[in-house]
Amino acid sequence: MHELPVLLTVLSFLCTISFIFCRPQVNEAIPSTVGAFVVLLSGSVSLTDLGKISETIGGAAITIMATIVMAIVLESFGFFHWAAEKLAEKAKGSGIRLFWYVNLFCFLMTLFVNNDGSILITTPILLMLLHNFRLRNHQKIPYLLSGALIATASSAPIGVSNIVNLIALKIVGMDLYMHTAMMFIPASLGLVLLLVLLFVTFYRVLPRRLPTVIPGSLTHSPATGSHPLKGDTSPIPMENRTKFMRNILIFVFCVRVSLFIASYFHIPVSLAAVGGSLALLTWRWYRLGISPADMLKKTPWYILVFAFSMYVIIYGLHNIGLTDGLIHFLQPIVSGSLLHASIMMGILVSVLSNLFNNHPALMVGTITLTSMHLDPLTLKISYLASVIGSDVGSLLLPIGTLATLMWMHILKKGKVKITWAQYLKVTSVVIPITVLFTLLILAYWVSWIF
Numbered sequence: 001m002h003e004l005p006v007l008l009t010v011l012s013f014l015c016t017i018s019f020i021f022c023r024p025q026v027n028e029a030i031p032s033t034v035g036a037f038v039v040l041l042s043g044s045v046s047l048t049d050l051g052k053i054s055e056t057i058g059g060a061a062i063t064i065m066a067t068i069v070m071a072i073v074l075e076s077f078g079f080f081h082w083a084a085e086k087l088a089e090k091a092k093g094s095g096i097r098l099f100w101y102v103n104l105f106c107f108l109m110t111l112f113v114n115n116d117g118s119i120l121i122t123t124p125i126l127l128m129l130l131h132n133f134r135l136r137n138h139q140k141i142p143y144l145l146s147g148a149l150i151a152t153a154s155s156a157p158i159g160v161s162n163i164v165n166l167i168a169l170k171i172v173g174m175d176l177y178m179h180t181a182m183m184f185i186p187a188s189l190g191l192v193l194l195l196v197l198l199f200v201t202f203y204r205v206l207p208r209r210l211p212t213v214i215p216g217s218l219t220h221s222p223a224t225g226s227h228p229l230k231g232d233t234s235p236i237p238m239e240n241r242t243k244f245m246r247n248i249l250i251f252v253f254c255v256r257v258s259l260f261i262a263s264y265f266h267i268p269v270s271l272a273a274v275g276g277s278l279a280l281l282t283w284r285w286y287r288l289g290i291s292p293a294d295m296l297k298k299t300p301w302y303i304l305v306f307a308f309s310m311y312v313i314i315y316g317l318h319n320i321g322l323t324d325g326l327i328h329f330l331q332p333i334v335s336g337s338l339l340h341a342s343i344m345m346g347i348l349v350s351v352l353s354n355l356f357n358n359h360p361a362l363m364v365g366t367i368t369l370t371s372m373h374l375d376p377l378t379l380k381i382s383y384l385a386s387v388i389g390s391d392v393g394s395l396l397l398p399i400g401t402l403a404t405l406m407w408m409h410i411l412k413k414g415k416v417k418i419t420w421a422q423y424l425k426v427t428s429v430v431i432p433i434t435v436l437f438t439l440l441i442l443a444y445w446v447s448w449i450f
Helices: 003-022 029-042 047-076 079-091 095-112 115-132 137-153 163-172 176-202 238-264 269-288 292-298 302-319 322-334 338-356 358-370 376-391 402-413 420-449
Strands: none
Touching: 003 029, 003 302, 003 402, 029 302, 047 079, 047 115, 047 163, 047 238, 047 269, 047 292, 047 302, 079 095, 079 115, 079 238, 095 115, 095 137, 095 176, 095 238, 115 137, 115 402, 137 176, 137 402, 137 420, 163 176, 163 302, 163 358, 163 376, 176 238, 176 376, 176 420, 238 269, 269 292, 302 322, 302 358, 322 338, 322 358, 338 358, 338 376, 338 420, 358 376, 376 420
C-alpha cells in the first residue's frame, strides 16, 4: 500500500482519539465521523468494506438502541427519581449501608441498560442524593468513584450491556448465550473482588451517620439541574408507585432474559430487544398517553454514528497492516495455553485501552484474533480476556473509556472535584489486582467447563 493512505489512516486515528480525550464535552460522533471520512478518502477502506462493517455492527447497534429506548421510557415513569428516594430510604442513615446499595444500584443499571447509559443515569442521581445528604466533596468521592467503576465494569459479565462487546461478538462469531456461560462467573467474581477492594480503600472516609431524607423531599443540586432527572415528578400516584415500579422492573428483566433465550435458539437478539422496547412504549402510551414519536428526539442516535465511524477507522488500520504486526507478536504466546492466552490478551487490551480508549482497543484485538487461525476454544478465551481488559482494565485511567470521560464531565458540571491523582490513587491498586484475578479465574473456569 502507498505511504500516503497509511499516513492519513494513522493520523486520522490519532487525531480522533486525541480530540475525544481533550474535548469530552463535544459529541464523540463528530471527530469519529471526520476521521472515518478521511480514512475512506485515503482508500484504506473500500465501499465493499463499508458493507461488511454495516453488517457487523447492525445487530449490535439495534440492540443497544432498543435498550436505551427502554431507559427513556423508565425516565417517563419517574423511575430514576423513585430509585434515588429508595436508596436514601434503604440506607437508614448509615453511610456504609449507602455504599453497598449505591454499588448494587449501579450494577443493576448496567445490566438493565448498558454501561454508558448507566453512567448517564446513575451519576446525576447520586449527585442529587449526596447533595441532599449535605456531604462534603471528599465524602462524595467514595460513592461517585466506586459507582462509576462498578457501573462500567459490570458490562463484562453479559455481552449485551456494551455496544463494543456486541460488535466484537459478531466479529468472533460467538453467540450471546455462549459468551454468558463462559464469562458470567469469572467476571462476577471479579466484580465482587473489585467492590471489596473499593470498600476497604474508602472505609475510613465513608460517613458513619447520614441525615434523614424525608420521602418525596429530594431536590436537585443547583449545579446539576440539566440532567436526566429534569422535571422529575412521577406521573404515577404515590400510593401505587412502588407496586408499579416493581412490575415495570420485572418486565424489563424478562426482556433482558429473552435476549439470551433468543441467542440460545439462534434468533436475532436485536429482534427480541426491539420487541421488548415496542411493548414498553405501547404500555407507556396506554398508561400516560405519550406517543412513541418523542423517541425520535430523545434517542441518542449519535451512538450509531460513533460506533460505525470508529469501526471504519479501525478497519482502515487493519487494512494497512497493523494487525499483521500484532499477529506476529502474539501468536506464539497465545497458542501456548489457555492461561497464557487469557493473561496475555487481557493485559494487552488493558494497555491499549488506557492508551487509545477501549472501543478501538477491543476492535483491534478482536480483528487480530480472528486472523490468527486459533483453535475455537483458544479464540473464545482470548476474546473473553480482551473483553475483561476492555471493560475492567481500561478503568486504570479516566481516559480509558467513554463512560469515565462522560463521568468526569458530569462531575465537573456538578461542582464535585476529583483530580487524576485522586482517581489513580484508587485505581492503581484495585484495577490491576481485579484484572489479574479475573483473567486467572477465566482461564481455570473455561478449562473446567470444557
